[in-house]
Amino acid sequence: MRYTLAIGILATALLAMAPVGSAHHSPVAFNTQVTDFELKGVIETVEMRNPHSVMKLRVAEQDGSTKLWDIEFSSVNLLLRRGWDFDRIKVGDRVTCVGNPSATGKTEMYMWSLVLADGTEFAR
Amino acid sequence: MSAQRPLAAVALALALGVTLASEAQKEPAIAGIWQPDASRSQRFPAQTSYTDEGRRIVAEWRASHDPIEDDPGKFCQAPGMPSLALGGADYPVEIVVTERQVTILMELHQQIRRVFMNQEHPARPFPQRNGHSVGRWEGDTLVVDTVGIKALTFGSVPHSDRVHVVERIRAVDGGAALLNEVTITDPVMYSGSVSVQQYYRAAPADTRMLEYECTEGMWEDHEAARAARKAGTEKP
Numbered sequence: 245m246r247y248t249l250a251i252g253i254l255a256t257a258l259l260a261m262a263p264v265g266s267a268h269h270s271p272v273a274f275n276t277q278v279t280d281f282e283l284k285g286v287i288e289t290v291e292m293r294n295p296h297s298v299m300k301l302r303v304a305e306q307d308g309s310t311k312l313w314d315i316e317f318s319s320v321n322l323l324l325r326r327g328w329d330f331d332r333i334k335v336g337d338r339v340t341c342v343g344n345p346s347a348t349g350k351t352e353m354y355m356w357s358l359v360l361a362d363g364t365e366f367a368r
Numbered sequence: 369m370s371a372q373r374p375l376a377a378v379a380l381a382l383a384l385g386v387t388l389a390s391e392a393q394k395e396p397a398i399a400g401i402w403q404p405d406a407s408r409s410q411r412f413p414a415q416t417s418y419t420d421e422g423r424r425i426v427a428e429w430r431a432s433h434d435p436i437e438d439d440p441g442k443f444c445q446a447p448g449m450p451s452l453a454l455g456g457a458d459y460p461v462e463i464v465v466t467e468r469q470v471t472i473l474m475e476l477h478q479q480i481r482r483v484f485m486n487q488e489h490p491a492r493p494f495p496q497r498n499g500h501s502v503g504r505w506e507g508d509t510l511v512v513d514t515v516g517i518k519a520l521t522f523g524s525v526p527h528s529d530r531v532h533v534v535e536r537i538r539a540v541d542g543g544a545a546l547l548n549e550v551t552i553t554d555p556v557m558y559s560g561s562v563s564v565q566q567y568y569r570a571a572p573a574d575t576r577m578l579e580y581e582c583t584e585g586m587w588e589d590h591e592a593a594r595a596a597r598k599a600g601t602e603k604p
Contacts, residue, residue, distance in 0.1 A: 270439040294582045295441060321475060321578045322458060348436075 269296075269316060274344035274354040281345040281353055283313060287337050292320040292330055299355075301341060314352040315341050318368065328358075328366045337361065397539035398510055399465045401575050402546045402568035404455035410564045412454055412524050412552075422526070422557035429521040440522045444582035446477035447523025448497025449514055450533045453550045454524060455566045462577050463537075470503055470510060478580045483512050495519070495529050509538040528556035544570050 275281075285303035299315040317323075323330075333339075340359040346352045357367045418426065440447070452474060455461075459476040472481040483503040493500040493516030500516035512535040519529040531554040540547045546568040553561045 270435050270441065273436045273439075291585075293584050294580050295444060298585070319580075321580060324578065 269352075269354070271354075273347055273352075275347045276344050278345055279343065279356065281343060283315070283341045283353060285313065285339070285341075287333070287335050287339060288312065289335065290333060292323060292328075294319045294321060297323060299341075301339070311351055314350075315355050316352065317343070317355040317358070322368075323366075326366070326368055332360060332364065333358065333366075396465045396505075396510075397508055397543050398463050398470075398537055398546060401460050401462045401571040401577065403460050403571045403575075404458060405545065405567040405569045406455070406458075408545075408565075408567035409455055410566070412562065412564055416562060417559045418557060419555070419559050422528075422554075425521060425528075425557070426526050429526070433522075444477070444586070445522070446479055446497065447520060447525075448479070449481075449499045449517050450525045450527060450531060450550065450552050451523040452479060452481065452498065453533060453535055453548060453566065454564060455548075455568065459580075460571050460575060460577060461568065470512075473577060475577050475580055477582060483510070489513070489515055499533070506536075509536050511536055525552060526557060527552075527554050530554060530556050546570070 283301060283303055285301040288300040288302050290299040291297060297317045297320055299317070301313045301315050302310050303313050304310050318326075338361050341353065341355040342357040342359070343353050343355040357365055359365045457476055459474065461475070462473040464471040464473065468485055470483040470485065472483065473479075474481070479498065481498050481501060483501040485503050485505075487502050489500055489502055495516055495518040497518050497520070499514040499518075501512050501514040503510055503512045505511075512533075514533040514535070515531075517527065517529060517531050517533070519531075520527060525531075531552065533553075534551045536549040538547055539545070548566040548568070549563065550566060551561050551563045552558070
């Protein structure tokens with residue numbers, strides 16, 4: 245019982261520390277015909293990296309539950325050149341992500357535009 | 369009067385020296401950092417005239433690989449030449465010119481091409497993704513000949529190890545742009561040569577090349593799996 249509880253706590257801790265992990269989906273993974281798919285939520289993890297940056301976004305469902313979405317976006321190199329201010333994109337921030345939805349119905353999207361709570365937009 | 373002659377000689381020598389130094393420091397126009405310009409460039413034609421063998425190789429690849437799960441980009445696979453010569457994504461390219469070697473540094477995937485000047489290819493070059501490149505100057509145009517490219521079916525130009533690439537690279541528009549005329553021949557894959565024009569814009573003067581580490585996410589996945597294994601096997 246004691247072991248089970250300890251393992252449970254450890255598993256929960258690991259889950260809480262869940263890494264953003266690798267991400268690079270082919271464009272066919274997303275419905276590129278739809279460019280205005282929008283998600284509002286709270287950032288749980290975010291990593292600016294190559295080949296694609298990744299974010300986990302906690303999104304509230306209509307029934308009161310929440311779902312964790314995988315947000316994939318451009319490489320850190322291109323974001324830097326496009327003027328994204330990484331100091332302003334932090335865990336706990338409430339943001340709006342706009343882009344392409346999953347082509348296969350998964351809770352993931354490719355983000356082309358990020359809007360912060362104060363209306364600041366970082367695009368492409 | 370006689371005292372003026374040595375002075376004139378010194379002045380002449382100084383002027384000559386300055387001129388020679390300035391000539392020596394003048395860089396070829398293709399040197400510098402360039403940004404791919406998709407608005408002017410041609411893409412490798414999607415409907416390329418494959419040979420029967422080329423069509424079979426590509427069809428076999430497509431039939432055996434899921435476009436999402438088996439995407440080489442997911443595994444940080446750099447397609448190498450000839451795809452590299454086609455500019456591709458919006459990442460800068462830096463060209464460094466010396467007498468013996470032209471070095472082409474691509475930010476995307478931190479790829480490096482070395483063009484060995486005024487040399488012949490080895491008789492049997494070891495196949496590598498970027499191949500073996502030799503170059504020569506024709507006026508202000510750098511002509512690059514590349515062979516010894518490892519066969520690869522993914523990327524924008526599926527090719528065999530018999531692919532041969534000739535590039536003619538020169539500055540245009542008064543140095544504001546760079547043009548690479550790329551000709552690709554591969555008797556195994558394509559029934560004729562394919563020529564594509566690739567343009568680049570001169571990058572703004574303050575542009576700095578960045579590193580491109582691609583595998584951090586894969587390592588993070590590994591670390592998560594390792595931590596999960598440890599959590600599952602070790603008793604507290």
